[in-house]
Amino acid sequence: MSHPRTAVIGAGISGLTTAKMLSDYGIPYTCYEMSDGVGGNWAFGTKGGHSGAYRSLHIDTSKHQLSFKDYPMPEEYPDFPHHSLIRQYLEGYADAFDLKRNIEFETAVDEADPLPGGGWRLTTRDGTARTFDALVVANGHHWDPRLPEFAGHFAGDVLHSHSYVDPFAPLDLHGKRILVVGLGNSAADIAVELSSRSLRNTVTLSTRSSAWIVPKYIAGVPADKYYRTSPHLPFSWQRRMARLGPLITTGRPERYGLPTPDHHFFEAHPTQSSDLPLRLGSGDILPKPDVSSVDGTTVTFADGSSAEFDVLLCATGYNITFPFFAPDVVAAPDNRIRLYKRIFAPGTDDLLFVGLAQATPTLFPFVEAQARLVAAYLGGHYRPPEPDEMERVIDADHRKYLGHMNDRPRHTQQVDYFLYEHDLRTRELRDGRARVDASGPVTLGAAQGGGVGA
Ligand SMILES: Cc1cc2nc3c(=O)[nH]c(=O)nc-3n(C[C@H](O)[C@H](O)[C@H](O)COP(=O)(O)OP(=O)(O)OC[C@H]3O[C@@H](n4cnc5c(N)ncnc54)[C@H](O)[C@@H]3O)c2cc1C
Secondary structure, eight states: OOOOOEEEEOOSHHHHHHHHHHHHHTOOEEEEOSSSSSOGGGSTTOTTOOOOOOTTOBOSSOHHHHOBTTBOOOTTSOSSOBHHHHHHHHHHHHHHTTOGGGEETTOOEEEEEEOTTSSEEEEETTSOEEEESEEEEOOOSSSEEOOOOOSEEEOSEEEEGGGOOBTTBSSOOSSOEEEEEOOSHHHHHHHHHHTOGGGTOEEEEEOSSOOOEEOSEETTEEGGGGOOOOTTSOHHHHHHHHTHHHHHTTOOGGGGTOOOOSSOTTSSOOEEOSHHHHHHHTTSEEEEOOEEEEEETEEEETTSOEEEOSEEEEOOOEEOOOTTSOTTTBOOGGGOOOOBTTTEETTEEEEEESSOSEEESOSHHHHHHHHHHHHHHHTTSOOOOOHHHHHHHHHHHHHHHHTTSOOSGGGSSEEEHHHHHHHIIIIIHHHHHHHHHHHOOOOTTSOOOOOBOO
């Protein structure tokens, strides 16, 4: 079987692991990367990239959970490496597997159009068009800022966490009245950083749903080393048992002034921060409920209180966006997109996605597992089920991974890495191999049709 000529959009962790696995299977590919380096989100300051990292960012996942299976993290790395070390690690990965020779840097894909007989035409920013038999989309989903819609108009500065660099860039944030909106990891990090007394800011943190806060260490061990779901026990039992976690570590969020969460632990992302409870408990950050309205520089909260602010810093998440697809080809309204194993678009054999998930506890080995399946597919060793079976499994996976989560755009792609990886390794690859033996591999280039969306 001749291998399909494959295009990969993006050279972050998703694109790099895909490139590595395609190389392993001898599948010819070109990887397009719009910035001048590898690493995506972890390539802070790269020319032409869209990294959402800020200067002080340390990864929240410990290096023990983060390592790719094919390329361990260096022993000498600290438990929670700085983003610059993650970038070095990804550079090392690209060099170790000689991936850069197939990456076209500073080459943004502006259009990806399905061809009538199957395959894709990709047009890059310089106007060049090339055709491919298959397309792997690995463009990331942490770069298109989602801003809240408040009643009224705010007259001060508004900044999304994606643009935040440090207390002096892009805005001078000292001596300011700052409202941080959101209570995810970025909100916690940035509120803690800006509330340092040396900056003379007053920092208020507003949250709609509140959050369970988990520490980075428990008894001197990185907290996520305790996280390990088992495929042999019902997931719902394990989630119930996990509810004890925050109660015996950080305690209920109300203890340090946050509103009562509108969900149980693990029904929304917990926020990892050892510093936030201390800052709240020290009076350096003032907790508030949801914003109910805005008028000039006055913000009124759901509890009826109001205060004046100079800056709204919104750490309110991201939209899933594919600017290179026409909306009738692929769209993700409200961050919803139906994908089998979060990879395959039912009915469109030559289009694959990698990294379009929010995997607990980390995305790194998760995308590696996805990339392995993608390469097995394009190499003719794996065949997915028929579209109607894919749709049935998408619904079942949705109930399994999302049925208990808050129904918000932030939680549309939740997956448990351990359960997902176990399923791919022990069942999906085997069943897909059996389907190849029975029906042969999927031949790419045949007429495709339809669109992909919610
Ligand atoms: C502040 C922050 C903290 C995070 N912390 C963690 C953490 O602790 N643990 C964890 O597991 N995850 C964390 N994440 C999630 C993080 O996004 C992922 O770990 C990872 O970066 C996603 O990799 P990716 O390759 O899918 O996307 P990206 O890293 O976004 O890479 C996508 C690449 O595609 C390129 N690209 C996009 N569009 C085009 C185009 N049209 N043409 C050519 N190239 C294109 C981009 O330039 C980029 O290089 C964090 C995210 C943020 C924003």
